[in-house]
Amino acid sequence: MISVEAALARVCALVAPLPVEEVPLAQAAGRVLARPVAARLTQPPFDTSAMDGYAIAEPDARPGATLDVIGTSRAGEGFVGALAPGQAVRIFTGAPVPQGAARVVIQEDVTRTGDRITLGDRLDRGTNIRPAGADFAAGDALSAPRRLRPADLALAAAMNLPALPVHRRPDVAIIATGDELVMPGEVPGPDQIVASNGFGLKAMVEAEGGIGRLLPIARDTEASLKTVFGLAEGADLIVTIGGASVGDHDLVGKVAADLGMEQAFYKVAMRPGKPLMAGRMGKAAMIGLPGNPVSALVCATLFLLPVLRVMQGLPTAPAPRRTARLACDLDANGPREHYMRARITADGIAPFDRQDSALLTILSEADALIVRPPGDGPRRAGEAVEYLPL
Numbered sequence: 001m002i003s004v005e006a007a008l009a010r011v012c013a014l015v016a017p018l019p020v021e022e023v024p025l026a027q028a029a030g031r032v033l034a035r036p037v038a039a040r041l042t043q044p045p046f047d048t049s050a051m052d053g054y055a056i057a058e059p060d061a062r063p064g065a066t067l068d069v070i071g072t073s074r075a076g077e078g079f080v081g082a083l084a085p086g087q088a089v090r091i092f093t094g095a096p097v098p099q100g101a102a103r104v105v106i107q108e109d110v111t112r113t114g115d116r117i118t119l120g121d122r123l124d125r126g127t128n129i130r131p132a133g134a135d136f137a138a139g140d141a142l143s144a145p146r147r148l149r150p151a152d153l154a155l156a157a158a159m160n161l162p163a164l165p166v167h168r169r170p171d172v173a174i175i176a177t178g179d180e181l182v183m184p185g186e187v188p189g190p191d192q193i194v195a196s197n198g199f200g201l202k203a204m205v206e207a208e209g210g211i212g213r214l215l216p217i218a219r220d221t222e223a224s225l226k227t228v229f230g231l232a233e234g235a236d237l238i239v240t241i242g243g244a245s246v247g248d249h250d251l252v253g254k255v256a257a258d259l260g261m262e263q264a265f266y267k268v269a270m271r272p273g274k275p276l277m278a279g280r281m282g283k284a285a286m287i288g289l290p291g292n293p294v295s296a297l298v299c300a301t302l303f304l305l306p307v308l309r310v311m312q313g314l315p316t317a318p319a320p321r322r323t324a325r326l327a328c329d330l331d332a333n334g335p336r337e338h339y340m341r342a343r344i345t346a347d348g349i350a351p352f353d354r355q356d357s358a359l360l361t362i363l364s365e366a367d368a369l370i371v372r373p374p375g376d377g378p379r380r381a382g383e384a385v386e387y388l389p390l
């Protein structure tokens with residue numbers, strides 16, 4: 001049995017960033033930018049008025065000055081020509097500032113009579129001008145790698161980049177295994193239950209930028225497992241659920257090995273999730289998750305999400321932890337790292353009383369996993385503990 005840290009390093013070493021493709025901006029949200037891209041122009045491209053008002057020369061910026069209005073500059077159509085002292089140009093937000101102008105006086109501070117204006121008693125201190133290049137200059141980089149957020153896409157658009165180089169989305173085949181499973185909506189037989197884990201995993205994969213493919217349920221026979229593994233052809237990553245433990249019907253490890261899986265590890269010193277396995281199967285990486293629903297989803301949080309990040313070109317990193325004060329006492333922990341389902345309350349972080357790895361209701365209510373190191377002693381209410389936000 002290896003530690004969570006060692007297992008994470010080994011599972012991340014099984015994968016590499018996927019090839020790069022160009023995608024149109026409108027399809028790039030959430031994708032990972034593969035290399036820095038350079039702005040094709042300067043923004044703003046010219047000195048721009050930040051307000052609606054009058055552009056004037058610096059010597060005229062005096063309360064009570066009277067000036068001649070000689071033209072108009074509006075967004076999309078600037079004033080042609082230069083402005084001299086004693087003159088003003090009517091100007092609007094986003095319009096080019098005319099040559100010779102040093103500031104824009106907002107129209108609220110001006111009295112206009114025909115083609116003449118008189119400045120008010122109190123003028124703004126600022127120029128109300130956005131200088132050319134205030135946001136970025138041609139050649140400035142949008143750095144990589146980064147997961148593209150809405151603001152990044154708006155920035156790339158402003159940089160006049162209609163498409164961006166991003167890593168291909170990981171194709172993840174998800175295989176639930178077990179004779180007891182039926183799909184949601186079907187009527188389970190007397191000894192059956194509804195397969196649930198795959199749906200949680202697909203959602204996790206897709207929230208992290210991958211494409212989750214739910215394959216048909218594999219039955220507890222070697223032939224059925226081999227057939228469904230065959231359907232995973234072309235996937236970058238194969239994730240199995242269940243059949244990972246030591247029972248007579250836990251065949252995933254054996255069948256995967258028969259199909260050429262080179263195992264990187266089996267069993268991790270964690271709770272829930274001990275019977276976790278990972279390796280490489282041909283062109284794909286493989287993660288074998290334990291069947292208990294909470295074990296499967298906690299293992300996916302700890303290992304599958306970082307693997308998906310590496311495949312998309314992001315740095316290898318464990319999920320960032322936070323600290324909180326315990327709302328109650330905790331007993332000593334055992335030899336495995338324990339990820340306790342918990343809720344963050346006004347009194348601190350509170351673990352649920354029931355920590356059985358089959359209880360999806362508890363996981364669904366939880367918004368944190370308290371991380372108890374192996375062999376951690378008893379803890380008192382008020383002490384700080386580390387947790388992973390869910």
Ligand SMILES: Nc1nc2c(c(=O)[nH]1)N[C@H]1C(S)=C(S)[C@@H](COP(=O)(O)OP(=O)(O)OC[C@H]3O[C@@H](n4cnc5c(N)ncnc54)[C@H](O)[C@@H]3O)O[C@H]1N2
Nearest residue numbers: 176195196197198241242243244245250274290291292295
């Ligand atoms: N003698 C031992 N028995 C077990 C050990 C052990 O060390 N020695 N480990 C236990 C632990 S810990 C876990 S976790 C489970 C994991 O077993 P498997 O990965 O082989 O999972 P299954 O036996 O196939 O299923 C366990 C449980 O989960 C349900 N299940 C499976 N797949 C799904 C699914 N897609 N959706 C919903 N529920 C699913 C299944 O019906 C079982 O109830 O082994 C312990 N045993």
Ligand code: MOO
Nearest residue numbers: 272273274295357
């Ligand atoms: O580790 Mo099992 O995943 O405790 O239920």
